[in-house]
Amino acid sequence: MKTSRRMFLSKSLATLSIAGASTAFGSKIWAQTSTQLGAFQIDTLSDGNLVLPGDFVFGAMPQSELGDILSRHNISREQVTPDCNLTLLRDGERTILFDAGSGPDFMQTAGKIGEAFDVLGIDPGEVTHVVFTHAHPDHLWGVMDDFDELYFYNATYLIGQAEWVYWTDPKTVETIGENRTTFAIGAQRRLLQIEDNTSFFKDDEEILPGVASRACFGHTPGHMAFELRSGAESLMVVGDAIANHHVAFEQPGWISGSDQDGEMAAQARISLLDQISTAQIPMIGFHLPYPGIGRVERAGSGFRFIP
Template sequence: MTLSRRKLLSMGAAGLAGSLWPHNPLMAKTEIGAFTLTSLSDGSLTLPASMVLAPLPEDDRAGAIVEFGIGEVMTPPCNITLLQTDERNILFDVGAGSEFMSSAGFLLDALDEVGLTPDDITDIAFTHAHPDHIWGLVDDFDDLLFPNARYLIGQQEWDYWTNPETVDTIDEGRTTFAVGAARRLARIEDNITFFNDGEEILPGVAARATFGHTPGHMAFEVRHGTNAMMILGDCIGNDHIALAHPTWKTGSDQDMEMGAMTRASLLDQITHDQIPVLGFHMQGNGIGRIERAGDRYRFIQDI
C-alpha cells in the first residue's frame, strides 16, 4: 500500500486520538451477477445538523432530534461505488478531493486498498456535481486525477452547473459549490458524454432521474441477469429522517419539494421491486436493503 502525503498527515493527527485512520479502511464488496461492486470509503463529512433540519417545522425538528439522537453536528459517511466488469473499472462519483474538508477526500487511498490506481479507471459516471461527489476530479495541482477515464453526466445536471448564471441564482450558502463545479467540469468538457433518464449509459447500467437534491441528480440501476442494485447518490441522503419521513422537506435538497417527491417515489419502487441499494451517505458502507416498516421505511445494512 502506498502512503500518500495526505494520508500520512491524517494518520499522524488521528494517532493523537488513538486511531490510525480518519475513516474506515475496510471495503465492502458484493456481486451483481457477474459484476463486482465495491463500496469505497472517501471518508466522511462534518456538517451542521441545521443544514438538514432548518426547514422543518419546530415540532418536527425537535421530535427528530430526540428520536434519532441528532446533535449539532452530523458526520455522514461518503461511500463511492466501484463497479468492475470484465473490461471496465467504473466509478460513480469521485469524492471530495483535498479542498472541501479534511475528513473527506480519501478515494485514492481506498483505490489503493483494492489494488487499483487512477490510471486503471475506465469510466466515471456522476450522480451530481456537489463538492463531495466531484471535487476529487483534480489533484492539488489542478491536474486531472483519472487520465484514462471517459466521463458521463446527466444533460440537465451539466447544463445547470456550467450555466454562468448559476453562481448568481443559487442560494448564498452554495455559491462555492457552483464555482467549484464549473471549474472542474470545464476540465472535462472535451471528454464528456451526456445522458438522460432511462438510458443505458454503460453495459448493465441505466440512468434514473432523481431530481431535487440538485436540478439534474441521477441514480443508477446496475443490472446483470436477474440481479440488480440501485446506486442512490444523494436522492436518499440519510438512513434516518429520509426513511422515517420521506415527504419532509429538508435543507440538503436544492429543490426541497421535488426532492421529497422523488424520495417518496423511489422508496416505493425500491421496496416494491426489492432492489438492494448503495447509498452515498447511508450508514456504514452504504450497502443494504430498504424495507417498509408500517408507514415508514428502514435501512438494513447487508455487509
C-alpha cells in the same frame, strides 16, 4: 446476489471483508467492502465523511417530531457527520466509479479515496469511466488531484444532461444563493476541465452495459440514481436522493435544507423508496452509514433502512 458485508435480502448471508485504516484521531480514512452482483464485482469505498451544521439538513423540519426521530437514532441536532460512500463496479473489462469524491479542496475529513485505491491495488489510471449522480463538491471535486491535474486521467466521464447544463451555466453562480456560490464556482471549473472527455445522458437510458439512469431531480436540478443490472439481479446506487438513514426514510416527504428544490426532492425520494422497497432492490446510499449497503422496507406511513 452475494455480499461479503451484510444481508441484501433476508435469505442472503455472507462473510465480512473490510480493509480499513485510521487517522491519528481514530477516525476512518478509508475502507472497502466487496459485493458480487451477477458478473459484476461491486466495491463500496469510503471517501471519509462530511461535517455539517444540523440546520443545513434539519432547519425547515417540524422540530418536535424531528427530535423524537433523532433521539431514536442517536443523531445530534447540532452537527451531522455523514459518511461518503463511493461505488466501484468492475466486470473484467471496465472499472466504473460512481462519483469522484471530494478531492483535496473541500473538507479535511473527506477526499480519502486514494487510500482506498491503495488498499485495493488500483491505480486511478485504471478507472475507465466516472459516472456522476450530481455535481456537488463531495461528488465532483475529486476529479482533480493536489496538483490540479485530472486524478482519473484515462477515464471517460458521464453526467446527466440537465445537471451539466445547470452547473456550466454562468448564471448559476449568480442565482444559486450565497451559501452555495463556492459549489457553483468549483463545479464550473472542474466540469470544464473534463468537458472533452464527457458524455451526456437523460433519464431511463442504458448509459453503459448494465447501468441504467433513473432521474431523481430536486437535490440538484439534474440528480440521477443508477440501477446496476447483471442477469436477473439489480442494485440501485441512489447518490443523495436518499441522503440519510433516519429522517429520509421515516419522513421522506419532509423538506431537507440540503436539497436545492426541497419539494421536488421529496417527491423523488418517495418515488424511489417506493420502487426499491416494492421490488426489493438492494441499494447503496452515498451518505448512509458505511458501507451504505442495505435494503428498504415499509414501516407504517414511511420506510425503514435495513443495513
